[in-house]
Amino acid sequence: MKKKLLLLYFFFTASILFAQKTEYEIKSNIQYYDSATNKNDNYINQRCVLDIYYPKNKKGFATILWFHGGGLSGGHMEIPEALKNKGFAIVGINYRLSPKVKAAKCIEDSAAAVAWAFNNIADYGGDPELIFVSGHSAGGYLTSMIGLDKKWLQKEGIDANKIAGLIPFSGQCITHFEIRKENGIQNTQATIDNYAPIYHVRSDAPPILLITGDREMEMLGRYEENAYMARMMKLVGHKQTKLFELDGYGHGMTEPGFPLLLNEVNRIIKQREK
DSSP, X not given: OHHHHHHHHHHHHHHHHHHHTOOEEEEEEEEOSOHHHHHHOHHHHHHOEEEEEEETTXXXXXXXXXXXXXXXXXXXXXXXXXXXXXXXXXXXXXXXXXXXXXXXXXXHHXXXXXXXXXXXXXXXXXXXXXXXXXXXXXXHHHHHHHHHOTHHHHTTTOOGGGOSEXXXXXOOSSSOHHHHHHTTOOTTSOOOSTTOGGGGOOTTSOOEEEEEEOTTTSSTTHHHXXXXXXXXXXXXXXXXXXXXXXXXXXXXXXXXXXXXXXXXXXXXXXXXXX
């Protein structure tokens, strides 16, 4: 019995030590537009950068792209602590902000950043077939827009269907309020047009996990927008749409949402391995 316990202890200790061997490195302020674009636009040169946190001694890992929130008019790129040291690359992305540019430029920048990941992640050891896109609030909106409206990534030579999974946190599914503001439309006046993710529902989109806070604590009708999106995705025949409502959490619901994000990434990886 003692020998068995010693063997179990040995294997348990060895597994912990093996897991601890993974080292991570961070590269900061990488410009995701080409040099000519950066040279000709000072705001792009300053703002359109990303940080990548990745496993140094590992190959074929998945990558999670993370778009910050801030209503398309504020915020700064971040690499969430809850996503670190999980075996994945995490890419925190900046984009231009309203009112310095029209809010549509935020979507354009997001597509350019995603294209950068597809074109460059292999150089860091990552698998370009395992790129996941996520973000909170405005970042969730950008996630859904570039994942569902294929034209944004088509401009960058990327098929949006190559994204392994879309995981927007509390993102708007109708037209974003900053875009409505540009057109004199109030926050409480719902609008669905070409700048609404729900306008672009389609059956062949990547898997999508929608996460919101408690419907009674969220901004405006954020849960209801996502519930409508989930229903319409299912009605058009999309087979991998899920919706989570985090009871007891308001709009700033990222911390309880991160385990759901990681679970979804691991689920899709395992599904692809079958």
